[in-house]
Amino acid sequence: xxxxxxxxxxxxxxxxxxxxxxxxxxxxxxxxxxxxxxxxxxxxxxxxxxxxxxxxxxxxxxxxxxxxxxxxxxxxxxxxxxxxxxxxxxxxxxxxxxxxxxxxxxxxxxxxxxxxxxxxxxxxxxxxxxxxxxxxxxxxxxxxxxxxxxxxxxxxxxxxxxxxxxxxxxxxxxxxxxxxxxxxxxxxxxxxxxxxxxxxxxxxxxxxxxxxxxxxxxxxxxxxxxxxxxxxxxxxxxxxxxxxxxxxxxxxxxxxxxxxxxxxxxxxxxxxxxxxxxxx
Amino acid sequence: xxxxxxxxxxxxxxxxxxxxxxxxxxxxxxxxxxxxxxxxxxxxxxxxxxxxxxxxxxxxxxxxxxxxxxxxxxxxxxxxxxxxxxxxxxxxxxxxxxxxxxxxxxxx
Numbered sequence: 001x002x003x004x005x006x007x008x009x010x011x012x013x014x015x016x017x018x019x020x021x022x023x024x025x026x027x028x029x030x031x032x033x034x035x036x037x038x039x040x041x042x043x044x045x046x047x048x049x050x051x052x053x054x055x056x057x058x059x060x061x062x063x064x065x066x067x068x069x070x071x072x073x074x075x076x077x078x079x080x081x082x083x084x085x086x087x088x089x090x091x092x093x094x095x096x097x098x099x100x101x102x103x104x105x106x107x108x109x110x111x112x113x114x115x116x117x118x119x120x121x122x123x124x125x126x127x128x129x130x131x132x133x134x135x136x137x138x139x140x141x142x143x144x145x146x147x148x149x150x151x152x153x154x155x156x157x158x159x160x161x162x163x164x165x166x167x168x169x170x171x172x173x174x175x176x177x178x179x180x181x182x183x184x185x186x187x188x189x190x191x192x193x194x195x196x197x198x199x200x201x202x203x204x205x206x207x208x209x210x211x212x213x214x215x216x217x218x219x220x221x222x223x224x225x226x227x228x229x230x231x232x233x234x235x236x237x238x239x240x241x242x243x244x245x246x247x248x249x250x251x252x253x254x255x256x257x258x259x260x261x262x263x264x265x266x267x268x269x270x271x272x273x274x275x276x277x278x279x280x
Numbered sequence: 281x282x283x284x285x286x287x288x289x290x291x292x293x294x295x296x297x298x299x300x301x302x303x304x305x306x307x308x309x310x311x312x313x314x315x316x317x318x319x320x321x322x323x324x325x326x327x328x329x330x331x332x333x334x335x336x337x338x339x340x341x342x343x344x345x346x347x348x349x350x351x352x353x354x355x356x357x358x359x360x361x362x363x364x365x366x367x368x369x370x371x372x373x374x375x376x377x378x379x380x381x382x383x384x385x386x387x388x
Contacts, residue, residue: 004332008328011320011323012324014320015320226366226370228314232297234374235326235338235341236330237378238326238385239332239333240330244331248290248326251290251294252293255290259298
């Protein structure tokens with residue numbers, strides 16, 4: 001074996017070791033995030049969600065009605081608590097999900113997610129918060145389409161703590177909010193019939209907006225790959241000169257475009273199953 | 281350099297870097313590891329399919345992109361490598377690296 005091949009082998013081996021170390025670190029614990037948005041960020045987030053969806057505006061009106069019913073005025077402060085848990089241990093499923101995004105649905109839902117919006121109001125001398133979710137699926141498998149009361153005290157003490165869901169539609173919930181996984185049959189069902197298990201369609205009206213979101217998703221994916229395409233092309237330029245650089249750049253960027261749009265197409269069909277199937 | 285070899289090299293790089301992303305996840309540490317791995321994969325693949333690349337050039341490119349990615353993740357308010365500015369910053373950086381490489385590193 002020539003020294004050249006030994007050198008390439010050493011470099012690739014080192015890369016594999018580095019990647020394996022990173023993989024070990026990321027797989028060791030579930031990827032659980034609690035994100036808090038406050039102030040202008042939170043208001044912008046809520047405004048954006050409401051601008052794009054009729055149902056979200058309805059939920060906002062319901063919340064306003066609740067404020068009115070209990071006789072208080074909102075202060076205008078908004079707090080958004082987002083919690084996502086993604087099971088990361090199953091490397092094969094994550095890898096397959098990259099290429100077959102419908103499988104990703106089962107993987108993502110295994111952890112579930114929660115986004116709750118809180119609006120503050122004054123009650124006497126105390127500031128209270130009323131929260132509701134934007135009809136997202138809770139990690140214990142419940143749908144919450146109306147108001148949710150959450151004790152977010154733990155989150156304010158520690159950025160990684162989980163909020164407690166106290167009440168959903170007037171029903172007290174379990175304090176333990178740890179994610180419950182789907183059983184094997186449910187997972188199989190989600191894989192075989194993704195449209196039955198897909199989340200509620202949130203595309204809103206048909207037409208330009210859907211097409212625009214489809215294109216934006218493709219561009220978003222493409223831009224994420226861009227830096228790596230450029231980085232790789234530097235080496236092609238170093239080894240193959242201008243011709244090598246051109247071949248590499250055209251190939252890598254072309255492939256990124258293609259997979260970006262395929263990705264967007266899959267996500268589109270997954271997120272809007274009713275709209276999609278009604279067209280054909 | 282035949283067209284077949286060149287395309288095979290590009291395909292290997294694209295497939296390998298596409299696999300890396302879901303494996304490493306989107307964490308800050310994962311992104312830094314990804315930069316190193318992408319550079320190593322491109323170096324190895326294009327060295328075989330296109331021609332020899334000196335290893336100091338690998339070190340230079342990796343270090344530059346690693347520092348910039350770390351700056352994006354930890355220090356800069358606006359990301360240079362993945363934000364809107366990337367459309368200008370990254371091609372300029374690539375051109376600069378190729379010029380420096382031609383002056384000091386390339387053999388051919």
